[in-house]
Amino acid sequence: MKKNKTIERAIHGVFLILGLLTVGCVLLITIYLVISGIPAIAEIGLFDFLFGTEWASTAAEPKYGILPFILTSVYGTAGAILIGVPIGFFAAVYLSKMANQKVKAFMEGAVSLLAGIPSVVYGLVGMLVLVPAVREIFDIPDGASLFSAIIVLAIMILPSIIKVSMTALEAVPKEYEDASLALGATPVETYFRVSAPAAKSGIAAAVVLGVGRAIGEAMAVMMVSGNVPNMPSLFQSVRFLTTAVASEMSYSSGLQQQALFSIALVLFLFIMLINATLNFFLKKEKD
Amino acid sequence: MSDIMTAKDLNLWYDQTQALKNVSIKIPEKSITAFIGPSGCGKSTFLKTLNRMNDLIPSVKITGEVCYNGQNIYDSSVDVNELRREIGMVFQKPNPFPMSIYDNIAYGPRTHGIKSKVKLDEIVEQSLRDAAIWDEVKDRLKKNALGMSGGQQQRLCIARALAVKPKILLMDEPTSALDPISTSRIEELAIELKKSYTIVIVTHNMQQAVRISDNTAFFLLGELIEYGETEKLFSQPVDKRTEDYITGRFG
Amino acid sequence: MLNKKRKAYTIAMKAAMYISTGLTAALVIFLVAYVFVKGIPHISWELLSTKPSYISGRIGILPDILNTLYIVLATLIFVIPLGVGAAIYLTEYAKNKKLVGIIEYAAETLSGIPSIIYGLVGMLFFCQFLGFKTSLLAGSLTLVIMNLPTVMRTTQESLKTVPQSYRDGAFGLGAGKWRVIRTVVLPGCVDGVITGCILSVGRILGESAALLFTAGFAHALNGIFEGLTSPGASLTVALYVYAKEQGEFGVAFAIAAILMILTLLINFSATLVSRYFAKKREL
Incomplete structure (x- = not known):
């Protein structure tokens, strides 16, 4: 009997460790990023690092200002949201409320596929279709630009926006919609004035999720944004926080590499903030 | 009193199942008409044909006619939204929108194009007064309606229906989810409202039908078995099945 | 009107x-x-069955296919026991609500972290600190962390459907907790594990940023054990390199088409599996 108890206790211990694994991973990631990210910031100076407008890591007198990356990430994400959210929202309303079963099933498959396509494939198609098209249409020397990245990101966040909004819209009690119709509102008026407001926390969660996706995407934007550390402008080549890390990591060393870790730390802080916001909306949706 | 609403040979199918069989009825203006019958008898289904809420179910097929003020409401020229505005509905489960009390009431008028704040304020107050809930909520019009008690929510829903100035109010078992005190307040309200509105109420509660209605219709298995003055129907029913039902022999 | x-x-x-x-x-x-x-x-048999050779100017993606396969296998071997264990802890052992909340929040956080950050930390921790160097193993372990929340969540969902009465019945017969878990709880989580595997495979196949600095770019043809300890490009990384650095768009599109077919297959099987399990549950 006694032996049994010891075994049970040991097994409990093993499961406890496994259970805490996710927490451990988050701590590991946080600690690693903080430890490796702080030195460069300390050396460069927080203000110069965050608000410096020039990044010239390989120059004779290197400059490590990441404001261009921060702004590019912020503008890029905002642009993607501005384009992706309305499209995703309207499609979600249509699919959850109006579409017949066949259309709905097809579109659900299509949206899952969109979510499953690897980012490098988006990058590849973007590189060969979108970038030349942007160059032609807007008559600019290089189509690899913030604008192209925004389009690719908008497409990439569509599935999350559509799926999460649909779930929220489908959870709206039918009673609300019946009441609205009985007051003489048309179905369309009902969807946008009753169903959508009733699902607003879920839709907000969808938007925040989209923000997280967009700000964290690296490979696809690397392939279409030109990857030059300019201050952001719609039709110029730009570099995002993510691509700043990715593009120089393989050949960097010393302060330059440390500065890349600091960029990752900044990106991580953005993501943690977004996660907290997401959690807030998801909790609200549950209530 | 003239008849505001009439149905003639109304049949309704859900896919293959016939839920209403040759229902014909005349509903007089400014009175309370009660529909009674065991569950599944078609009384709620019939109620919903009166403002075409059944249109929302794709598999429903309807034949026969329902006339409102002499106009067949299933005629293709009828605007169903306008119709539902004139024939309001209160549902079984109180279903206020997850918005403020004020916005709940203002929803209908706003939908129908009223934008002026002054006008809306006036409508909100009047509707809440008519639904006998003004005094309880006048200090918290901006609070979320979901914070109210079930009985208050139901009266709010009645006020919301009144805000678009309907002629008829359809009530689908409006008190079945409420406690006895809230129930009696809704009943008092219904009697008060009949001065200016025509009320059709579905109820599973026969005492309620006796207490408030002028006419009663008894439904069984999709058929209208008997229809007449409430007092007469409950004291001297003509049909054996009505008698069995009101004396509690089934259902 | x-x-x-x-x-x-x-x-x-x-x-x-x-x-x-x-x-x-x-x-x-x-x-x-x-x-x-x-x-x-x-897509040709030659492309699929050979490795690239600079001498003959030939490009073959067999190494990348094998690397991807190795990464998928290695990741699943680690992530399944870990994810299932974490889920079992949460549903069977954990009594402290606060702790459960923290663990679930951590899982949410993990699924929100961008892959590039995983790549970076994977490089620092697995490649440098643990000394695995740039290798498929380091890449796989990085992906294990990324996919841990997925497997944990799907397993948790399926464990919730194991009726409490089964557990009570087993306990009533005098079985110890571990025995109950082995005999009653574990069989109940098969659904979740399979769903979790499918979702993870999809994510692994599509992943590139996390592998760039952990698994590297090499196209060497290796057996599985040798392969795991040496650097190698997955299909996605190979696509990136061929398109962005070598301008071999034909090869890049061939890989893209293969990835697209795999994505379609995974989505299809995920739908099938979830339908099958839904039906099974109804019975």
């Missing part, structure tokens, strides 16, 4: 809905068609 304003509103909203849905559909159809049209002509 509806007044003009309401009519205009309804028409505008309907138009917005149709356009948005149509645009999404068109986009998906275009992407699939474009990738197939551009990629399938370049």
Whole structure:
């Protein structure tokens, strides 16, 4: 009997460790990023690092200002949201409320596929279709630009926006919609004035999720944004926080590499903030 | 009193199942008409044909006619939204929108194009007064309606229906989810409202039908078995099945 | 009749809905068609069965296919026991609500972290600190952390469907907790594990940023054990390198078409499996 108890206790211990694994991973990631990210910031100076407008890591007198990356990430994400959210929202309303079963099933498959396509494939198609098209249409020397990245990101966040909004819209009690119709509102008026407001926390969660996706995407934007550390402008080549890390990591060393870790730390802080916001909306949706 | 609403040979199918069989009825203006019958008898289904809420179910097929003020409401020229505005509905489960009390009431008028704040304020107050809930909520019009008690929510829903100035109010078992005190307040309200509105109420509660209605219709298995003055129907029913039902022999 | 304003509103909203849905559909159809049209002509037996050679100027993606396969296998071997264990802890052992909340929040956080950050930390921790160097193993372990929340969540979901009465019954017979878990709880989580595997495989196949600095770019042809300890490009990384650095768009599109087919297959099997389990649960 006694032996049994010891075994049970040991097994409990093993499961406890496994259970805490996710927490451990988050701590590991946080600690690693903080430890490796702080030195460069300390050396460069927080203000110069965050608000410096020039990044010239390989120059004779290197400059490590990441404001261009921060702004590019912020503008890029905002642009993607501005384009992706309305499209995703309207499609979600249509699919959850109006579409017949066949259309709905097809579109659900299509949206899952969109979510499953690897980012490098988006990058590849973007590189060969979108970038030349942007160059032609807007008559600019290089189509690899913030604008192209925004389009690719908008497409990439569509599935999350559509799926999460649909779930929220489908959870709206039918009673609300019946009441609205009985007051003489048309179905369309009902969807946008009753169903959508009733699902607003879920839709907000969808938007925040989209923000997280967009700000964290690296490979696809690397392939279409030109990857030059300019201050952001719609039709110029730009570099995002993510691509700043990715593009120089393989050949960097010393302060330059440390500065890349600091960029990752900044990106991580953005993501943690977004996660907290997401959690807030998801909790609200549950209530 | 003239008849505001009439149905003639109304049949309704859900896919293959016939839920209403040759229902014909005349509903007089400014009175309370009660529909009674065991569950599944078609009384709620019939109620919903009166403002075409059944249109929302794709598999429903309807034949026969329902006339409102002499106009067949299933005629293709009828605007169903306008119709539902004139024939309001209160549902079984109180279903206020997850918005403020004020916005709940203002929803209908706003939908129908009223934008002026002054006008809306006036409508909100009047509707809440008519639904006998003004005094309880006048200090918290901006609070979320979901914070109210079930009985208050139901009266709010009645006020919301009144805000678009309907002629008829359809009530689908409006008190079945409420406690006895809230129930009696809704009943008092219904009697008060009949001065200016025509009320059709579905109820599973026969005492309620006796207490408030002028006419009663008894439904069984999709058929209208008997229809007449409430007092007469409950004291001297003509049909054996009505008698069995009101004396509690089934259902 | 509806007044003009309401009519205009309804028409505008309907138009917005149709356009948005149509645009999404068109986009998906275009992407699939474009990738197939551009990629399938370049898929040949030679491409699939050889490794690249600078001498003959030949490009073959067999090493990348094998690397991807190794990464998928290695990741699953680690992530399944870990994810299932974590889920069992949460549903069977954990009594402290706060702790459960913290663990679940941590899992949420993990699924929100961008892959590039995983790549970076994977490089620092697995490649440098643990000394695995740039290798498929380091890449796989990085992906294990990324996919841990997925497997944990799907397992948790399926464990919730194991009726409490089964557990009570087993306990009532005098079985110890571990025995109950082995005999009653574990069989109940098969659904979740399979779903979790499918989702993880999808994510692993599509992953590139996390592998760039952990698994590297090499195209060497290796057996599985040798392969795991040496650097190697997955299909996605190979696509990136061929497209961005070598301008070999034909090969890149061939890989893209293969990835697209795999994505379709995974989505299809995920749907099938979830339908099958839903049916099984009804019985």
